[in-house]
Amino acid sequence: MWRAHATGEYSHFAEGIPNFNIRCVFYTDENGNLEVQTRVPGNYSIPTDGSSGQFLKWIDHHAYRPVHLHLLLKKLENGDKLVTQIYFKDDSYLDN
Secondary structure (H helix, E strand, C coil), rough: CCEECCHHHHHHHHHHHCCCCCHHHHCCCCCCCCCCCCCCCCECCCHHHHHHHHHHHCCCCCCEEEEEEEEEEEECCCCEEEEEEECCCCCCCCCC
């Protein structure tokens, strides 16, 4: 699991945030269950220069992502990977 810092920045991409900060590995119990507690990450904008920014202008849309957690799930041995995100239901950018 990994998430953005409170300012909306990620380790490996932003100065001043240590590498692997707010990135972790969890293992489930024998029934496949796990429980995680974390803080709500910060909002951030995708880059608006280049083709993404041109597209956002074309559709007259903001550049902000809903607040989310990233997950990479896989079986320990020989498992396929699933990369997904979990969003927070009260985020103002979730529906647009």
